[in-house]
Amino acid sequence: MPSSTIETCTLSNGMTVLFEPMPDVESVAWTLMIPAGAVFERPDQSGTAAASADWLLRGAGPYGNRELSAAFDDWGSQRHETATPTHIVMQGAALGGHLDKILPLYGYTLREPLLHDDEFEAVMIGVEQNLLGLEDDPRQKLMTELVRASYTDPWGRPADGTLDNLMNIDSDDVRAFLGNGLNPSGAILGLAGNLEIAAARDLVESVFGSWTPAVPAVVWPKPSGSRSSVASVELETAQTQIGVSFPSVAYSDADYYAAWAIVDILSGGMSSRLFHEIRERRGLCYSVSASLHTAPGAGRVLCYAGTTAERAQETLDVLLAELRNVAAEIRPDELARTKARAKSALIMAQESTGSRAGSLARDWFHLGRVTTLEEVRQKVENLTVRDLAQYLERHPVDQFTILTMGPAPLLADV
Amino acid sequence: MHFQQNTLPNGLTVLTEINPSVQSVAFGFFVKTGSRDETPGVSGVSHFLEHMVFKGSEKYSAETVNRFFDEIGAQYNAMTGEESTLYYATVLPEHFAAGFELFSSILFPSLRDDDFSTEKQVILEEIGMYDDQPSFVAYDHVMRQYFNRHPLGKPILGTRETVGALTAEQMRGYHRDNYLAGNITLVVAGKTSPEEVLELVNRHCEHWPAGTVVRDYPPFAPEKASIWLARENSQLEHVMQLAPAPDSKSRLRYAAELLTVLASDDGNSRLYWELIDPGHAESCDVSYNELDGLGTYMTYLGCEADETRANLERITKVYEQLRRDGVTSAEFEQARNKVATRIVIRGERPMGRLSSLGGNWLYRQEYRSIADDLAVLRALTVNDLNDLMEQFPLSQTVTVGVGPLASLD
Numbered sequence: 001m002p003s004s005t006i007e008t009c010t011l012s013n014g015m016t017v018l019f020e021p022m023p024d025v026e027s028v029a030w031t032l033m034i035p036a037g038a039v040f041e042r043p044d045q046s047g048t049a050a051a052s053a054d055w056l057l058r059g060a061g062p063y064g065n066r067e068l069s070a071a072f073d074d075w076g077s078q079r080h081e082t083a084t085p086t087h088i089v090m091q092g093a094a095l096g097g098h099l100d101k102i103l104p105l106y107g108y109t110l111r112e113p114l115l116h117d118d119e120f121e122a123v124m125i126g127v128e129q130n131l132l133g134l135e136d137d138p139r140q141k142l143m144t145e146l147v148r149a150s151y152t153d154p155w156g157r158p159a160d161g162t163l164d165n166l167m168n169i170d171s172d173d174v175r176a177f178l179g180n181g182l183n184p185s186g187a188i189l190g191l192a193g194n195l196e197i198a199a200a201r202d203l204v205e206s207v208f209g210s211w212t213p214a215v216p217a218v219v220w221p222k223p224s225g226s227r228s229s230v231a232s233v234e235l236e237t238a239q240t241q242i243g244v245s246f247p248s249v250a251y252s253d254a255d256y257y258a259a260w261a262i263v264d265i266l267s268g269g270m271s272s273r274l275f276h277e278i279r280e281r282r283g284l285c286y287s288v289s290a291s292l293h294t295a296p297g298a299g300r301v302l303c304y305a306g307t308t309a310e311r312a313q314e315t316l317d318v319l320l321a322e323l324r325n326v327a328a329e330i331r332p333d334e335l336a337r338t339k340a341r342a343k344s345a346l347i348m349a350q351e352s353t354g355s356r357a358g359s360l361a362r363d364w365f366h367l368g369r370v371t372t373l374e375e376v377r378q379k380v381e382n383l384t385v386r387d388l389a390q391y392l393e394r395h396p397v398d399q400f401t402i403l404t405m406g407p408a409p410l411l412a413d414v
Numbered sequence: 415m416h417f418q419q420n421t422l423p424n425g426l427t428v429l430t431e432i433n434p435s436v437q438s439v440a441f442g443f444f445v446k447t448g449s450r451d452e453t454p455g456v457s458g459v460s461h462f463l464e465h466m467v468f469k470g471s472e473k474y475s476a477e478t479v480n481r482f483f484d485e486i487g488a489q490y491n492a493m494t495g496e497e498s499t500l501y502y503a504t505v506l507p508e509h510f511a512a513g514f515e516l517f518s519s520i521l522f523p524s525l526r527d528d529d530f531s532t533e534k535q536v537i538l539e540e541i542g543m544y545d546d547q548p549s550f551v552a553y554d555h556v557m558r559q560y561f562n563r564h565p566l567g568k569p570i571l572g573t574r575e576t577v578g579a580l581t582a583e584q585m586r587g588y589h590r591d592n593y594l595a596g597n598i599t600l601v602v603a604g605k606t607s608p609e610e611v612l613e614l615v616n617r618h619c620e621h622w623p624a625g626t627v628v629r630d631y632p633p634f635a636p637e638k639a640s641i642w643l644a645r646e647n648s649q650l651e652h653v654m655q656l657a658p659a660p661d662s663k664s665r666l667r668y669a670a671e672l673l674t675v676l677a678s679d680d681g682n683s684r685l686y687w688e689l690i691d692p693g694h695a696e697s698c699d700v701s702y703n704e705l706d707g708l709g710t711y712m713t714y715l716g717c718e719a720d721e722t723r724a725n726l727e728r729i730t731k732v733y734e735q736l737r738r739d740g741v742t743s744a745e746f747e748q749a750r751n752k753v754a755t756r757i758v759i760r761g762e763r764p765m766g767r768l769s770s771l772g773g774n775w776l777y778r779q780e781y782r783s784i785a786d787d788l789a790v791l792r793a794l795t796v797n798d799l800n801d802l803m804e805q806f807p808l809s810q811t812v813t814v815g816v817g818p819l820a821s822l823d
Contacts, residue, residue, distance in 0.1 A: 076751030125693030269484035283535030344487025
């Protein structure tokens with residue numbers, strides 16, 4: 001593994017900044033996380049976080065809406081803002097030499113957003129249109145509802161919002177929501193790429209150092225619990241969408257890498273069990289996958305398959321059988337492939353500034369520290385078949401949440 | 415970075431760009447065949463064949479192929495378009511030789527009958543998946559309508575009927591005719607050496623059948639049309655429009671690329687301020703697509719059905735203003751800076767270089783370094799964009815809407 005230097009800096013106002021200089025790249029990437037995600041929304045105001053992420057960027061400090069966007073573009077920034085369950089996340093990248101021009105724009109955005117009333121209606125229409133667009137994507141629609149059904153509220157809440165909640169949200173609600181979230185004590189900034197630590201640290205200090213906490217420290221909702229259920233929704237589509245989830249562990253759990261390895265054995269590469277049994281051997285569907293989804297305090301494995309209605313029951317049956325079967329035996333060659341895939345992916349992550357900036361910030365949020373890629377590789381490398389078997393004894397694959405959408409409901413024996 | 419081009423006696427072109435400072439090596443076989451090269455009876459065969467390649471060769475079974483790629487931790491896949499089929503993998507340098515041997519073997523697959531019938535089901539499922547997504551339906555129909563009888567009008571996946579009727583024997587014939595060394599370009603980018611590449615190529619590709627394929631370039635002139643396909647359960651209207659743009663050999667193509675960024679980039683562009691920022695539409699953008707002998711501007715609009723007409727008029731207004739008044743130097747500079755960032759970031763990963771190298775060679779038989787691309791970008795002026803719009807203004811020749819509307823009235 002190529003070596004890396006990661007430095008952590010906590011400003012006096014509580015904001016955490018993580019730096020990872022990367023040799024041989026020209027770009028620098030950032031991930032800025034503000035604790036203003038969907039879990040902080042009022043229960044009948046799902047969509048507040050999504051509205052906040054949009055409104056926040058419509059002018060700040062001396063810049064109006066258009067001027068702010070133009071100022072980012074003057075320095076060639078590629079940027080993107082999105083609401084997640086936990087945070088508003090602002091990500092982007094530019095050439096390394098431009099960071100000192102771009103970071104001050106985020107300083108204005110977080111400290112002096114304009115939040116003009118005359119922009120608010122357009123913000124809410126945008127949130128609504130985005131949700132209508134997701135309705136036209138059956139797979140996304142299914143996965144949103146599967147997550148909602150899999151966790152206790154507020155952890156299953158969709159960060160994009162909920163259509164019939166939007167009318168409950170007014171501009172003062174969003175202002176108050178941002179008033180709580182725009183707080184340096186919970187803010188995290190990851191910077192990776194073409195940067196020099198001393199200069200970057202000075203820059204961060206000059207932009208964010210005097211940002212004073214306006215409210216008490218962020219209080220996170222009680223960690224999530226997971227839930228099980230079986231449901232179906234009727235939908236006039238060519239394919240039936242099948243979603244299955246089952247309990248796993250959080251990113252901060254000591255068992256995380258064992259949980260991750262099991263998901264990789266199920267669905268990592270094209271030799272993985274779900275792909276092999278469902279697509280390659282039986283030709284039941286084009287798209288089948290499983291992924292590990294974690295929230296603070298809990299995690300679920302989310303599985304997806306999309307297939308024509310006539311083959312949907314068989315697909316669900318085989319999917320459930322394969323999931324139950326994983327505990328029966330894990331072969332050493334499967335684990336060896338998982339390790340090889342992990343090693344390769346970790347080394348290749350060193351080529352992407354965006355990937356590193358995101359990992360730095362997410363690690364800090366979930367763990368309160370940053371794991372180096374070498375540390376991750378070691379943890380994966382040390383896993384044994386016995387470790388995975390023991391993990392499955394502690395966390396059996398059951399308590400399924402099953403959700404299907406399509407022309408007819410399916411039967412599930414759970 | 416060091417570049418080298420070689421041609422094998424059988425006609426295989428090999429492009430190598432060495433970058434010792436990255437961690438991996440990417441390699442890809444660009445086969446110059448896609449849906450436009452299919453005869454009507456075998457529509458969808460290019461894409462179906464792309465799937466069948468992974469079912470293995472005489473030497474490797476399907477199971478072995480999947481298992482072996484995972485054993486070496488390869489990130490690999492393939493994609494089929496109208497004009498090419500690309501097979502690619504990124505691996506750590508120590509696995510390059512093994513990954514290359516496998517991929518070069520399966521490019522000449524066995525096409526076993528039982529694999530063929532199982533995979534046919536998977537393709538039909540893939541067609542079903544896209545049928546449920548209105549924007550994909552709009553894409554197929556706008557291509558069909560705009561290109562009409564021109565070969566580019568055929569759907570990449572084929573249809574349920576054409577794929578359903580396809581036989582393994584037809585696929586073998588198509589493979590025999592198109593997978594010829596002179597019709598394939600191998601691109602390697604990243605941490606390797608020219609000697610290693612040549613040694614592998616000589617060992618594994620030398621015996622590939624020689625030959626080239628002549629592509630058909632029928633005359634083409636698009637006709638104005640507007641088609642509305644009603645879908646009751648669709649929430650938004652998904653509209654796609656096509657119009658003529660510079661072809662892949664035109665010197666105007668850089669200006670066209672920049673123009674579409676300036677016109678429609680997310681967050682700050684003409685269409686963004688006219689449609690997205692005020693909340694008139696969920697999304698609206700225009701892309702420039704270079705094609706062999708042709709080019710298109712593709713406009714996409716996603717919005718609530720009753721706003722469709724007004725939004726199409728807003729797009730027309732933006733396009734007309736751009737053509738009439740030209741671009742401002744401020745927006746030009748901003749767009750240029752964003753494109754420069756994109757070029758640099760894409761170039762930092764071997765896979766990003768692979769796609770640039772392959773695209774440049776397939777369309778123009780030229781090598782362009784990152785520095786070459788940045789130099790061309792820096793040399794562009796506002797006048798280049800205004801000249802481009804004299805010849806190829808952004809416009810809306812053919813419109814297809816998929817969603818609640820049965821007509822625009």
